Amino acid sequence: MFLLAGISPRTKVLDQNPQLCPVCGLARAYYRRVDHYLSLFFIPILRVKTGEPFLLCETCEKTVSEMKADYRSESSRVLRRCKMCGKGLEPEFKYCPFCGALAP
Template sequence: MFLIVGIAPKTKILDHTPRICPACGLAQARLKRVDSYFNLFFIPLIRVKKGETVIICDRCESVSSEMSSPYYAPQAGKNLKCNSCGGPLDGKFRYCPHCGKPVILKIS
């Protein structure tokens, strides 16, 4: 008889609300936690270590520990808009969080 045991990571989504990714600027980041579980025959049984809460982007897979707001509010005094869809943008975004196209900024 043999046993297959070990410790493996398991990602848990804490909040399904899309957030703005600090790296790519798309609203595809989610609040997640990576916990370590004791496995028996590849089945997670007991949580060994509780992980830190982070924001992980579903598209670019960047990990950010900053707790940003789930909604984006444009900076006051600056009306930056996407050239493709006209959605509000921040100047540091490389992709539009509304349409996903590369950012070409226009000031209105």
């Protein structure tokens, strides 16, 4: 006996107006939401979970929040550098693990 029932995610496009993607600069980002449905024989019957809306760029094929997180970690890495050896430092480091100098 094989019952084809389960929870499956479905992506819904919330907005038909494209938003500007901050990474590629094209108006190809749409607000989407992933809802989870209880489905039977591949037919969604009941929505069991409503997801958080997110922006996904069709060109970059990445969510915009992911890309922003990348940017943030990139810039914090650039901001904190050891003044003695110039290596990147994690924000919580008090001393440079490479040369032992006091972190700026």
